[in-house]
Amino acid sequence: MTRSGSLAARRARILRERAIEAVLFLAALVSVFTTIGIVYILVKESVVFFRAVPIADFLTDTQWTPLFDDAHFGIMVLLSGTLTSSLVALFIAIPLGTIIAIYLSEFAPFKLREIAKPFLELLGGVPTIVYGYFALLFVTPLLQRVYPDLPGFNLLSAGLVMGVMIIPYVASISEDAMRAVPMSLREGSYAMGATRLQTALRVVFPAAFSGVAAAYILGISRAVGETMILAVAAGMQPNLTFNPLEPAATITAYIVQVALGDLPHGSTGYQTIFAAGLSLMIITLVFNIAGHALRRRFRESY
Amino acid sequence: MSPTSEIRKRKRYEAIFAIIGLMALMIGVLTFAALFADMAFKGMGRLDWDFFTSFPSRRASQAGILSAWVGSTLVMIVTAFFAVPLGVAAGVYLEEYARKNWITDLIEINITNLAGVPSIVYGLLALGLFVYQFGLGQSILSAGLTLALLILPVVIVATREAIRSIPQAIREGSYALGATRWQTVRYHILPYSSAGILTGVIIGMARAIGETAPVITIGALTFIAFLPPSPVQAEPPFLSFEWVLSPFSVMPIQMFNWTSRPEAAFQVNAAAAGFVLVLMTLAMNGFAIWLRYRLRRNIKW
Numbered sequence: 001m002t003r004s005g006s007l008a009a010r011r012a013r014i015l016r017e018r019a020i021e022a023v024l025f026l027a028a029l030v031s032v033f034t035t036i037g038i039v040y041i042l043v044k045e046s047v048v049f050f051r052a053v054p055i056a057d058f059l060t061d062t063q064w065t066p067l068f069d070d071a072h073f074g075i076m077v078l079l080s081g082t083l084t085s086s087l088v089a090l091f092i093a094i095p096l097g098t099i100i101a102i103y104l105s106e107f108a109p110f111k112l113r114e115i116a117k118p119f120l121e122l123l124g125g126v127p128t129i130v131y132g133y134f135a136l137l138f139v140t141p142l143l144q145r146v147y148p149d150l151p152g153f154n155l156l157s158a159g160l161v162m163g164v165m166i167i168p169y170v171a172s173i174s175e176d177a178m179r180a181v182p183m184s185l186r187e188g189s190y191a192m193g194a195t196r197l198q199t200a201l202r203v204v205f206p207a208a209f210s211g212v213a214a215a216y217i218l219g220i221s222r223a224v225g226e227t228m229i230l231a232v233a234a235g236m237q238p239n240l241t242f243n244p245l246e247p248a249a250t251i252t253a254y255i256v257q258v259a260l261g262d263l264p265h266g267s268t269g270y271q272t273i274f275a276a277g278l279s280l281m282i283i284t285l286v287f288n289i290a291g292h293a294l295r296r297r298f299r300e301s302y
Numbered sequence: 303m304s305p306t307s308e309i310r311k312r313k314r315y316e317a318i319f320a321i322i323g324l325m326a327l328m329i330g331v332l333t334f335a336a337l338f339a340d341m342a343f344k345g346m347g348r349l350d351w352d353f354f355t356s357f358p359s360r361r362a363s364q365a366g367i368l369s370a371w372v373g374s375t376l377v378m379i380v381t382a383f384f385a386v387p388l389g390v391a392a393g394v395y396l397e398e399y400a401r402k403n404w405i406t407d408l409i410e411i412n413i414t415n416l417a418g419v420p421s422i423v424y425g426l427l428a429l430g431l432f433v434y435q436f437g438l439g440q441s442i443l444s445a446g447l448t449l450a451l452l453i454l455p456v457v458i459v460a461t462r463e464a465i466r467s468i469p470q471a472i473r474e475g476s477y478a479l480g481a482t483r484w485q486t487v488r489y490h491i492l493p494y495s496s497a498g499i500l501t502g503v504i505i506g507m508a509r510a511i512g513e514t515a516p517v518i519t520i521g522a523l524t525f526i527a528f529l530p531p532s533p534v535q536a537e538p539p540f541l542s543f544e545w546v547l548s549p550f551s552v553m554p555i556q557m558f559n560w561t562s563r564p565e566a567a568f569q570v571n572a573a574a575a576g577f578v579l580v581l582m583t584l585a586m587n588g589f590a591i592w593l594r595y596r597l598r599r600n601i602k603w
């Protein structure tokens with residue numbers, strides 16, 4: 001190869017390298033475009049919606065009847081369903097998830113942990129529609145044996161099943177946080193004569209607390225955004241209630257209900273799902289940011 | 303109280319906690335066992351050849367999941383077609399090319415946040431953007447694109463983790479022989495990380511195949527008694543892409559439809575469809591977990 005030839009080849013090579021880097025960079029930018037797309041679509045449709053419905057009404061009205069002639073748009077009604085079902089779910093997922101995490105990180109023999117962790121992961125991979133089926137056709141009839149007055153659709157069974165669904169999520173993030181606590185802290189505790197349980201509860205858990213709190217917060221965000229379990233098992237009637245024994249629609253279930261029907265593109269009914277989606281997005285975003293900030297803190301501290 | 307009895311008491315607490323821990327774990331296991339057994343028990347009677355080769359029907363005993371599993375398969379093809387190259391490329395960029403600056407930070411924050419966005423919000427994005435703005439309609443293409451965006455963070459994170467586990471010496475060896483950055487990626491980084499990437503891709507696809515909410519939001523049909531046009535044709539050019547714009551249904555939506563009907567006969571169908579769906583996702587996730595386990599054991603750099 002002559003010198004000038006190799007120079008041209010080198011130039012071509014550099015050019016090709018640059019082009020490839022640019023393509024890869026564009027692929028990485030897709031995530032940014034996705035976020036921009038979500039915000040753009042939600043805000044664009046919501047702006048039209050809030051031109052017809054004042055924000056004050058949206059936040060304070062106690063009725064949600066967007067498809068009636070006498071339309072009311074009080075997001076509180078849907079929020080109450082979301083909040084109640086999420087609380088029921090957290091009532092299950094936080095204690096059980098924490099206990100499982102402590103057990104797996106501090107107590108379980110190596111072999112059990114090797115089996116339990118992949119199993120929890122499998123549990124987290126079950127499609128949510130299947131959990132919805134389970135809540136409606138297995139858990140609700142079971143609960144009705146105890147409470148014969150329980151309606152067929154209710155927030156309780158949906159919330160309970162949602163809690164079980166979130167357990168693997170809470171347990172695995174909490175366990176990661178506890179395993180990140182350095183051995184020397186445990187050894188110090190044992191040297192003082194503490195048992196494993198005392199070490200787990202008074203040394204490891206407090207040391208890992210910001211990570212565990214992150215797991216809780218990310219769990220809340222999962223519960224708030226969960227859709228199919230609630231759409232199937234909690235009924236889709238808007239109901240301003242904090243009683244888990246009643247049926248109620250959540251923000252997510254409302255969106256599904258509207259999407260199942262035939263709403264003309266551009267009608268106020270169509271725009272309500274974007275306003276509802278924007279509310280949902282803001283709530284989960286706040287939780288996600290808080291969760292990740294906490295998670296980063298526990299990673300940095302050791 | 304003597305010190306030995308105090309120690310005995312603490313030991314007892316410890317034993318009690320160990321039992322509580324095991325029971326908590328068992329609640330998860332038992333719930334899953336109940337779910338699986340319930341669906342298998344109720345649905346087994348419906349699981350025959352006809353169930354897979356029949357369209358949904360008004361008569362529960364004749365209804366099947368043909369259009370649902372064909373729809374799911376086609377949507378998954380579109381999803382993989384977009385999510386795998388984009389996700390791998392983004393992962394390679396972030397690990398091998400990205401400089402430490404604000405754009406990289408912005409991309410990373412975005413990926414973390416997108417992983418936490420509720421799936422139904424992706425459905426709204428797709429409804430506004432793909433269905434109406436781009437005019438793709440309520441088609442297989444819209445659904446595939448939506449699910450591709452949804453699992454993109456999973457693929458990216460898996461790619462990055464797989465690449466990160468490759469020792470620096472491999473790259474240095476490649477550069478020392480005069481390879482460019484892309485040649486290093488193409489001939490070393492990608493082949494060595496391919497099994498790890500595959501793990502992430504399978505987990506992502508398992509998630510996509512079970513997703514219901516975003517696909518309902520863009521307007522998949524719940525009752526569909528025809529198949530999309532076949533991608534393979536008898537006459538030249540043999541391949542047709544008409545199917546990507548066809549209306550469709552998918553497995554989880556078929557199951558949702560049957561679950562929400564009051565008649566018990568349809569709920570039996572729902573159990574059968576659910577059984578198939580769970581089996582599919584379990585097989586995919588199980589394979590991915592097994593693959594990862596083997597990787598950890600076999601590869602010692």
